[in-house]
Amino acid sequence: MIWLGIDTANTPLSVAIVKDGVLMMEENTALAVNHSLSAMPAIENLLNKVGMTPADIDRIAVSEGPGSYTGVRIGVTIAKTLAWTLEKPLVGISSLKVLASNVLFFDGIICPLVDARRGNVYAAGYQFDKSGLVSVFEDGHYSLDELIARLTEQEKPVLFVGKDTALHEQALLEQLGHRATFAPLQFNLPRASSLIHAAEHSAREAEVHTFVPEYRRMAEAETNWLKAQGKEPGRG
Amino acid sequence: MTKDIYIVGIETSCDETAASVVRNGNEIISNVVASQIISQKRFGGVVPEIASRHHVEQITLVIEEALISAGLKPKELDAVAVTEGPGLVGALLIGVNAAKAFAFANGLPIIGVHHIAGHIYANELMQPMAFPLLALIVSGGHTELVLMEEHGSFKLIGETRDDAAGEAYDKVARVLGLPYPGGPQIDRLAAESDGVVDFPRAWLESDSYDFSFSGLKSSVINYKHNLEQRGEKVNPHHVAAGFQVSVVEVLTTKAVKAAREYGVKQVIAAGGVAANSGLRASLEEAFGKEEIPFYVPPIALCTDNAAMIAAAGSAMYVDGVRGTLAMNGKPGMPLDSWK
Structure with missing residues (x-):
């Protein structure tokens, strides 16, 4: 069983490959890298280093938020696209649970x-x-x-x-x-290996197409719109 | 016989999530667009954060639908083309990252397409482009005159200095209390109108092909204010007709002047506002008189779509243009030639 883990929920970037319960390689950075630019090259580099191809991946774990809206969306978009096109299961884990792990x-x-x-x-x-x-x-x-x-x-x-x-x-x-x-x-940095560990113990396999970030907060425009309609805004 | 080339295009630069498969750069095999218009209507315009959230919801479904209706598997494609910019940054990077992940997983090359190059190449899906070619791009985000001397060569000869034409339409529609999106509403009122309010034309310097629409927008607002202060009612039909005729006259006159100066063989219009019936009629008439072939794609190819991105991506693919996995969304991407 080969897991790919991706966490771009906040400033840090972490990607890892775990094979049969063993961490093969992990890349972590807390530099303010641009995830949109860096996440895919990091995944490519990881697979190259461990001598694997995308088709070798059996399962994908992603940090689903909450966090930076843009950051979470990049990781989730990459993860759900890979899971869909490789036809592999996807597991989303709270970005906070990743830290707690x-x-x-x-x-x-x-x-x-x-x-x-x-x-x-x-x-x-x-x-x-x-x-x-x-x-x-x-x-x-x-x-x-x-x-x-x-x-x-x-x-x-x-x-x-x-x-x-x-x-x-x-x-x-x-x-x-x-x-x-x-x-x-x-x-104090989210680690994709912790993410994969949590995902391995999660019963929750995501429905890939409908999988979206857990923002835990409504978009401001939506909150204002609901207020204008006289409705109580929820928590997104 | 040469092998057919299949390119999947992906477009998420604003509020449409779109994917399409195009064969040999000129034949649409599938064309899927998921519009957010019902959601965005609540806000009277496109809210970037809402747009990004919808793109994530739709992106894999839309790409899958484009492949299924094309009857193709990912490995049967030759490349992935995606809108790299310009556009809303948060929206762009959903398409860019989905495209990169899809390309990487399937061992396909990735090509970053300029949104405006896409709008221009929508015409290649209708009839072959002939050079030199003049393109008038008019949409909610763009008002540009582009000269092309060959495939992949773009020279910006004029652009808006403030509001895009479509932006002015939406703002004026809001002033008139019309629902979003305002363009089609104003077009309809103008067509039905039995009178015209005289608004100014912004010609700028006599040698300039640039545009300006914010002054016209202010004139409409002032006109309404003045009438209301005198306790008179505004006739929305007359205002719409006056606004539209001012926009259309400036766009047409500048396009004709540029076509003459550069001796173009073909003129094309593209972008969401090119769907405007008043503008189409005016351009058709003007270039009919000039005896220069003028084309405008059907409405579904004027508004944002991914077939146009696949079409431009196909021309880039043939020319050997390739992107990398470090591609990023570029909100202010310049329209550079790839040749």
Whole structure:
């Protein structure tokens, strides 16, 4: 079983090939590369290095968001096009779960976090048990205050993971005190191998044609339009 | 007998998700367009983020449909042609990345096509192009006069300095309270009208082939304001007719002047506004008098489509033009010659 994993949900880019449960090769970068330009050459390079062709891929895993709208769409578009034309199954995994999968064995709440500007974050709460990562509160677009309120409710130690946690470290420490800990640097980038690991344990195989990113947020125009219609906007 | 060449074209530069298979650069085998017009109508125009979201939903379905109705498998194709630019960046990169992934998975070359080259090559699907050729491109995003001396050679001789013609149509339609998209509405009102409001023509400098439509748009707005302040009612038919006749007269006059100066053998119109009946009639009449063959593709090939991208991609393929997997969407891509 050969997996190709693709994560372009935020600034970092990660692609990996896992063969029969063994990571063959992974490429990670946190440089602000242009995913539209770099993602396909990275995949081509990966396959060349491991001596495989596209037809050798058995399954494709992709980070489905939330994150940068454009970034998520690039990964999802590449993944669904490859899955469709190669006629191979596709599995979408939350981009936050990918980050949480970097720090599986923490005893408490694992809180992956991506900055969403203007005091907002994309975040989720997970807990690790023998079955894997269990959701404590769902992936969402939260204000930092909302997130802190949710974490305070849990009364457990919290491990923040993701490179953007640095932006909010002070506020989180002020509010959560000694319960807040922060993952060291080597765990803070999304890794396509973590993505593939999560995908291998997911029962969710995507319907390729209708597969779309999990934006977790409506487009602004849509929110405004719904408000103008007197309807309550949802969470996209 | 030489082998047939099959190119799949992919177009996502604005609000249509489209794919098409073209044989030998001039024969449409399949042509699929998924329009977002019903969704975008709510916003009175194309919202880029909404457009990008719809493209991701549609892209593989549309390509698959184009292949199924062509009765071809991916490996039977010779190349993948995709709109590289110009257009909405978020929209472009859905087509570009789908095209790259599809090309890579099937070992096919990829070719990046300029959207305007596509609009011009829509004509190759109707009759062979004859050079030198003058192309008038008029759409929601473009107003350009392009001279072609041979296949793959483009010389921009005039362009809009502000609004595109189609943009002006949509804005004026909004002023008149007409639904989006405004072009066809104004065209209809103008055709039915029994009177014309006199609006100015923007000729710019006498030696220039450039266009400007923002002044005309302001004139329409001012005219409406003045009438409303005097408590008079605006006749939308008369305004539409006056606006249309001003746009059409400038486009026609400049196209005729350029055709004469460059001694062209053929004139073609392309782009969404080329579907406008008033503009078609005016150009047909003018070039009839000039005795220069004038062509405009059927409406389905005037508006955004992927057959035109496949047609231009076919000409590029024959000339050996190839892109790489590092291709990116180029929102401001210049119309460079490939020859």
